[in-house]
Amino acid sequence: MAKAKTKARQPAGHAQHPQRKTEPPKSGRLAVWLPLLLVVVSVVGVAFLLSDDEPARPLPVPAEAAVGLPDTPDYHSLLVSPEDAERLFLGTHAGLFETQDGGRTWAQASLVDRDAMNLARTPGKTIWAAGHGVLAKSTDGGETWQEVEPPGLPYLDVHGFAADPRSPKRLFAAIAGQGLYRSLDGGQSFTLVSKEIGPNVFGLAVTPTGKVLAGDTKRGLFASRDGGTTWTQVLEEPALGIAVNPGRPDTVLAAGGRGVFRSRDEGRTWKLVLPLGEGGGPLAWSSSEPEVAYAVGFDRTLYKTTDAGAKWQPVS
Numbered sequence: 001m002a003k004a005k006t007k008a009r010q011p012a013g014h015a016q017h018p019q020r021k022t023e024p025p026k027s028g029r030l031a032v033w034l035p036l037l038l039v040v041v042s043v044v045g046v047a048f049l050l051s052d053d054e055p056a057r058p059l060p061v062p063a064e065a066a067v068g069l070p071d072t073p074d075y076h077s078l079l080v081s082p083e084d085a086e087r088l089f090l091g092t093h094a095g096l097f098e099t100q101d102g103g104r105t106w107a108q109a110s111l112v113d114r115d116a117m118n119l120a121r122t123p124g125k126t127i128w129a130a131g132h133g134v135l136a137k138s139t140d141g142g143e144t145w146q147e148v149e150p151p152g153l154p155y156l157d158v159h160g161f162a163a164d165p166r167s168p169k170r171l172f173a174a175i176a177g178q179g180l181y182r183s184l185d186g187g188q189s190f191t192l193v194s195k196e197i198g199p200n201v202f203g204l205a206v207t208p209t210g211k212v213l214a215g216d217t218k219r220g221l222f223a224s225r226d227g228g229t230t231w232t233q234v235l236e237e238p239a240l241g242i243a244v245n246p247g248r249p250d251t252v253l254a255a256g257g258r259g260v261f262r263s264r265d266e267g268r269t270w271k272l273v274l275p276l277g278e279g280g281g282p283l284a285w286s287s288s289e290p291e292v293a294y295a296v297g298f299d300r301t302l303y304k305t306t307d308a309g310a311k312w313q314p315v316s
Helices: 027-053
Strands: 065-067 075-080 088-092 095-099 105-108 118-121 127-131 134-138 158-163 171-175 179-183 191-194 201-206 212-216 220-224 232-235 239-244 252-256 259-263 271-275 280-285 293-297 301-305
Touching: 075 118, 075 293, 088 118, 088 127, 088 280, 118 158, 127 158, 134 158, 158 212, 171 201, 201 252, 212 239, 212 252, 220 239, 239 293, 252 293, 259 280
Parallel strands: 075 280, 158 201, 201 239, 239 280
Antiparallel strands: 065 105, 075 088, 088 095, 095 105, 118 127, 127 134, 158 171, 171 179, 179 191, 201 212, 212 220, 220 232, 239 252, 252 259, 252 280, 259 271, 280 293, 293 301
8 A cells, every 4th residue: 555655845945145245444544444344244143154165954753753654564444532632543454643733643652562462441541452462451531551361261362342331340351263252340350151143353343332243344334122131133334443332322333344334223234435446444533622533544545534424525
């Protein structure tokens, strides 16, 4: 896939200054004009050295800042700050990246070189990150992290992770090749709830009514109303990303091979609202501005909606 290119500023050319001819001052005026001439010559000389002797150079861009999405192999998860709709975290195989200008520029944040396939927020400043060999918890909004290795999980290869918005202690983890596991004690322990749905799940979310939505990469999108024990298929599209609008719980987004789908009835029916030739994955809503959501396309583009998912525009 082609990488975005930026144009470097060209050095300014040398300006041509013709030599100025002056007549020698008369001896009677020399004492009066000599100090002024020395000041003028000094100022002109310094200006000439600064502007002509060295070409203009572009201002350096901090090495940690990148225009557009970070140049990493994979984009897996997305999370919007609850206070600021322009501040986002992007989870990749290389760790977390952060933007404070709505996705125009990004910088490495935390969990450097750790796989952040999933990001989930519970009430307050608690954030969970999960992925290949990773299950970590932050209680300060993502500044610092604590590794978690709870009993009940067969191993840490967490392809899907979600938190129940009604209860911060109710968590779900989809373990690759194994199944869906649930915690009722805030991640201190997990138990298996489904082998049918879970082994191939990437997208995972819980609605405010307690409905669990799981995107199986082989079979499509499924929903459970009993905590993950039984399931019903609601969309025949593999969903790599799922996001529930915190301000409008009935509005849900799902992204997969054809693009972004939207449901306005809590996942019962769906409509394609953002076709993407290369597919899409990470999705996230803003809780401070419920009309705003973001979607990451596998064309290495970040898309944004300001009307609850009806229309989308690339962030530039």
